[in-house]
Amino acid sequence: MRSLDLDTLANAVAGGAAAIRTITRLDPAGGPGDKVFPPTYVKERNATTKYATEQRRIDGREVSTVLLDSVASQANRLEEALLDGFRRGELPFPIVQVDFSNEEGLADLEQITALQAPHRIADALLRDSVLGGTPFRHTTVGKEVTDARPTHATAMYKYCPTALIFGVWDSTGPKGGLGAKFQRCLVSEIVGIDVAPGVKTASRLDPAGIQTKAGPVFKHKDPSQDWTVDPKEAELAKGKPVEFSRSGGGDGKKGSPSAINHGNIPPSIDAAAGGVTMSHAVQTTVLSLGALRRLRFQTTCSGERLPAEQRDAAEAAARTALAALALAAVVYQRDQGYDLRSRSTLVAREPLVFELVSRDGGEPERFSLSRSEAAALLKGAEQNARRLGLGWDPKPVTLTPAPKLAGLIRKSRELAASGEAEDEG
Incomplete structure (x- = not known):
């Protein structure tokens, strides 16, 4: 099996494929029959379990399944994997972060990046921080990100490309509910198959x-x-x-x-949250190339209008860089393993394999991709985009918390320490 190279990826993104997927069968680390514990949810109505269970049709039959890791949870793990690669200096890409390291009593928070914030670059932590003393939303970066949209995505690509991969809705910005929405391009979940509830x-x-x-x-x-x-x-x-x-x-x-x-x-x-046994688990990860192709780039990262004769090539190069970043997230997450939570550690049955899913059906092409190859693929894709005006600056945009935000966090910590933390129940 050959490694996925840049030319193959670029051709796929340009229209040669509908998606890139990877399907991995997983077993409990304790071996077949070992119990695993899915995430719990509030029981509703006549539910007999706190788990997200459902019947799915697999290979022509109805199968009892349970959600072991949701799309949102998987996105968080993929983002954590990218952040690890960034901090190791292996994956250079733009990041926006809030630095707490010089804040009295909050230095342990270190830097919270848009990869860690629940709403990514539209999160309140960034909104309530400042850059050079100016509230983030009123800075050049903040204004450009606020004005970004799928048909004019350069600013988001320039400052927070991961938001274009994992999706973001700028619902707390100055435009409120009319703020730009970017759909998820990369979706992953882990499901337990043929499950039996335990106690x-x-x-x-x-x-x-x-x-x-x-x-x-x-x-x-x-x-x-x-x-x-x-x-x-x-x-x-x-x-x-x-x-x-x-x-x-x-x-x-x-x-x-x-x-x-x-x-x-x-x-x-x-008996409502007693864990499950299962035949195996499946992680299904899909990168939608159609979703990437809907992203349009009208300007270069320096703000100049892209010439008409150059725009198609520049847009294709930017989308390829985003695809390479998404694949790096998958590879790096795989290297981190599947320790989902207490008593829910899984191991893969087979090596990581990527499949190029044709737009016209047929047998998908299969490729391997190692950690070092994923890093090289990203660097090559970014260099191609850079030559066409859509290069990245991997130096973080670093904000500091506004005094009111720092004060709110301190007060919350004081309440927690005194035992007066509110009951969320």
Whole structure:
């Protein structure tokens, strides 16, 4: 099997193929029959499980399946893989980031990039940050990104090309709901096949033998003491001692020893989120070349109008660079493995293979692509685009948090540290 080269990719993007896909069969790291735990969701109506289960038709039969990693979650993992390649200096491409490293009490956040922000370059973290003292949306970069749209995508390509790959809706910008929408070009998900639901057991034996009747437990009036069983030491509300509760912690009801993680927990069985066994899992990843071809570029990255006789070639080169960046994300994610969450680690059955899906059907062409080859493919594609006026500057656009944003984060941390964090339930 030959490696995917730049000429083949460019021809595919130019119209020779409908999509590039990879389909990978996965097994639990513990081996066949080992239980895995899908992500949980709020149960609705008559649902018997907290998992996203459904019947799918596979090879002519209905099969019970469960979602192991959603499209949105996969996008986050692919973006993390790209960020890793960028920080290693292997994948040069534009990034916008907010730098917290010089903010008192927030230095641990380091840099949060558009690859990590939930809404990418349209996220509130970037909106509420500044560049040279100017709010991001009022800077040259911010204005150009705000005005970008699928038929005039140069600014987004110049500053945040990953948004063109993973999609973005600029719904919080000055145009509100009319802000530009860029569809996802790269879609991936992981699904468990032929699944059988399991159960999960839980219990705890307190070695100190603390009984529930030892309560009630009160909130101590001295925050450093946390809790007390003496009403005289308790914080008061309307003249009465406040029973202890901890948002996000404790296993029992308010005021009980279990609220401070003491006491026994009777054995229980959870059938709604008890994990699943399966025959195998499948990761399906599709890069839509049709979606890339809908992106238009009217100007060069320097702002000059693309000459009519050069525009088709320039647009094709830019789309090829985006395709190479998307494929690099897939390859780098594969190298990071499939540790999806606790008790949900998967391993691939076969090497990574890319298939070029013809617009007219037929047997797809198959190609390999290693990590070093993916990096070289990206660099070659970007160089071609650069010669036609659509090159990238890999030096990050670095913002700093506005004082109000930094203050909001600090206040939120103070509330969390004091145990007053809100209950999202």
